[in-house]
Every structure is written in C-alpha cells, then in structure tokens.
Amino acid sequence: MDSSWRPGTVRANGQRIHLVEAGEGPLVLLVHGFPELWYSWRHQLTALAEAGYRAVAIDQRGYGRSAKPPRIDDYRITELVADLAGVIEALGETTATVVGHDWGAPVAWTAAWTRPATFTAVVGLCVPFGGRGLVCLPTDPFGEHRPSEVERRIAGPDRIFYQEYFTEVPGTAEREFDRDVRGFLERVIYGASALRPAPSRLAGVEARALSDDELVALLRGSMMCLRRGEGWADRMRPPPPGALDPLCTDADLDHYVEAFERSGVTGALNYYRCLDLDWELLAAYQGRPPQVPALFIGGDRDVATLWSQAAARGLGAHAPRARPSIVLSECGHWIQQERPAQVNAALLDFLAGL
Numbered sequence: 001m002d003s004s005w006r007p008g009t010v011r012a013n014g015q016r017i018h019l020v021e022a023g024e025g026p027l028v029l030l031v032h033g034f035p036e037l038w039y040s041w042r043h044q045l046t047a048l049a050e051a052g053y054r055a056v057a058i059d060q061r062g063y064g065r066s067a068k069p070p071r072i073d074d075y076r077i078t079e080l081v082a083d084l085a086g087v088i089e090a091l092g093e094t095t096a097t098v099v100g101h102d103w104g105a106p107v108a109w110t111a112a113w114t115r116p117a118t119f120t121a122v123v124g125l126c127v128p129f130g131g132r133g134l135v136c137l138p139t140d141p142f143g144e145h146r147p148s149e150v151e152r153r154i155a156g157p158d159r160i161f162y163q164e165y166f167t168e169v170p171g172t173a174e175r176e177f178d179r180d181v182r183g184f185l186e187r188v189i190y191g192a193s194a195l196r197p198a199p200s201r202l203a204g205v206e207a208r209a210l211s212d213d214e215l216v217a218l219l220r221g222s223m224m225c226l227r228r229g230e231g232w233a234d235r236m237r238p239p240p241p242g243a244l245d246p247l248c249t250d251a252d253l254d255h256y257v258e259a260f261e262r263s264g265v266t267g268a269l270n271y272y273r274c275l276d277l278d279w280e281l282l283a284a285y286q287g288r289p290p291q292v293p294a295l296f297i298g299g300d301r302d303v304a305t306l307w308s309q310a311a312a313r314g315l316g317a318h319a320p321r322a323r324p325s326i327v328l329s330e331c332g333h334w335i336q337q338e339r340p341a342q343v344n345a346a347l348l349d350f351l352a353g354l
Contacts, residue, residue: 005045009065012086013079018065019087021056023049027093028351029084030057033102033126034268035185037064039255040101043340044347051348058087060104062267064259072170075270077134077278081111085118094118097351101125101336102304103271106134110282113290121293121354123347125335126304128296128311129319132282134275135163136308138215142318143282147275154216159225162232166272176231177265182257184233189248191223191236194301194332196243215307222303247337294322295350297343299331323350 001007007020020038022045030041041057048055059066061083062075069075084107088096098119100108105124112122113129130136133143133150140150151161166173177184190196210218219225223235244253296312298305305312305327315322326346328339336343 002042002046004049010087010090012084012090013082015061015067015069015083015086016065017061017067017083017087017090018059019056020045021054021091022046023052023054025052025054026351027054027056027088027091027096028347029087029096029098030055031084031098031100031104031108032057032060032063033100033104034271035188035256035260035265036102037256037259039252040334040337044099044336044344047340047344048347051351053351054091054093056087056091058084060107062263062270064263068263068267072270072273073277075267076274076281077107077110078114078281080107080271081114084108084111085115088118095120097121097123097354099123099125099347100127102127102333106130109290109294110134112292112294113288114282114285116290116292119292121350122290123295123297123350125297125343126299126302126333128298128308128315128325129290129294129322130308130311131318132279132286134278135304136311138219138307138310139212141308141311141314143279143286147279154219155225156220159220159227161219162224162226163272163275165226165232166269167275170266170269170273173232173269174264174266176233177260180233181261182253183238185253185256185260186239186244187233187236189253189334190239190244192303192333193244193247194299194330194338195239195247196237209309209313210306212310215309219303219307224303224307247334290319290321292321293350293354294319295346296322296325297335297346298325298327299333299335299338300327300329301331302333302335304333323353 105127131142
C-alpha cells in the first residue's frame, strides 16, 4: 500500500465501512463493483490526491473489511446510498462527487439522482444512468419493467441470465465461488477484460449502435447467459499463464483472493437479489431526471457498455447536465485498471469543470 494512503474505518448508516483515503481538498468518493474492493481504485487515489482532491475509496457493505449484514434486503439500493451519505458525514464533509464502477455505478447514479444536495456530481464507469432498472439492460434501458422479467426475456426459454443465476437458488453461486476462489476471480477478470481475443461475434459491433435484437443475441451467446444446470465460471476460460499481468498481477490478485476467502461472496450477490425490490423502491423517482453534472465512461470491449448502448445514447435526455460520454478503445470491463491514465485524465477534466 502507498505510504501516503490513509486506511481506516468509519461508522456510516449504522454500518462499519472500511475505506482508504489520500490527499486533501474537495471530496471524491470512489465506489467499486463486483467482484472487487476499494483496491480497484489504486490507480486513481494518488492521481486525485496529487491534483488537490480528497480521494476516498470504500469497501461497500458485504465486501472486504466492511460490515456484512445478514438479510438480503439489507443490500437494497436505498441502504447502499445511505452508506455513502453516512461516509461523507463521518468524514466531516457535507458534499462529494461520487464515482462508481460496475455495481458501484448504479449506486453512484442513484445517490446523485435521489440526494443531489449531498452528491453534487456523478461519474459512472461501465454502466450509465438506468433509472429504476439500475443496470440498463437491452429492451429496457431505463427501468420501465421489473428487472427479473427483463432478465428472463433476454435469456430466452433455454438459458438463464447470469443475474438470475445469482438469485435463483441462494447458495448455488456461493458454492461455485467457494470451490476455487482464485480460479473464479481469474476467469471473471480475464473473461470481461480486453486482454483476451475478441470473439468473432464482436467484430465491428463497437463502432455502431446495435438493435435490441442484436444485443439480446450477443448476450445469449456470451458469458452472461448460462445453459440450465451450468455454472457461471463454466462459461469462461481460464487465462493463459501470465495473461492477467498487464491488468492484475499475482500480488494484486492475492489481495482480492485473501479478502474474498475471508468474507465469502454472499453479501456481494445480495445486490443482485435486491434488483426487483430496488425497482419498487425507486418508483417515486420515475420521470425525475438527475439534476447534477454527470459523466459516463465506457469501454468498447466491455459487454456492459455494449448492452447499455441505448441508455448511453439517451443519457443527455435523462440527465440534462451530463457531459458527452467517453468510450475508450480496446478497453474491457475493468476500465479504471485497464486504462488508468485515460480514466484519470477524464476524471480530472470533469472535476476541473465543476
């Protein structure tokens, strides 16, 4: 760990939240996704601090050294947002720019959407603003329909969408994960990155908008849709020796493996198990656009960026203060780790314009 970073824990929204901070100045709150930790922001902490910001990367509840409440509904979106607000208060601040990646992105978007006086600007990596639906699925980019219905429509009759697999029988995905934590993480990191050769079905799709039918077909043939009885890791190949090094060295991977072997993955999976509940809880905000400055950053080889094309194209209409979206070339899902210099430059440019 960088000697200038300051690890600690705070009490936020009644929960223990572990965090690492660097620098002084306006607060920038960094929120990770699945299956990650505060450590996913290691390339951003120092860059933000050196530019005059107080950068704080947290372990979200259910992850790392943060609290792991026992009930599924403890992981509903309103509690995740309240955690972030509690962190800001515990740090002695009143406002922050919130930056989220993967699952951290819908948490960040929802925080800015529902509490604009506290979260005064927002950046989403991989996932643009998706309204009540949170994750911007094709055929339903802004949450017009219940997420579980959309997942089943995408998968079709003979497959299961990975999010439904995480929720269908609680414990199934946990057992798959626990059998080989390192192997699971290696496959997920490699499979969702731009390190592996692009499948032929992706040839050229990054350069054009896809129809809903094309996106559904793409997902059904990808690691995101499983055959019944298949495990998620079965859809992914293990990386060749040394293939992860440009993105995640053995020492980096050790950090994740140690944390997840200790904590398990149930809390992380409970985020997915609350999607229908989240959709219900956010009904009151339907039709009320976020009113704070916003930015979306995606990767052209990221399946989440691809499936959320409609939401990204419609971002300006649904978030009127959004800046033009940025899509990084030859970049997969782990954006802030695959392209740290470009992400840092985009973040600093956005922050400077606030």
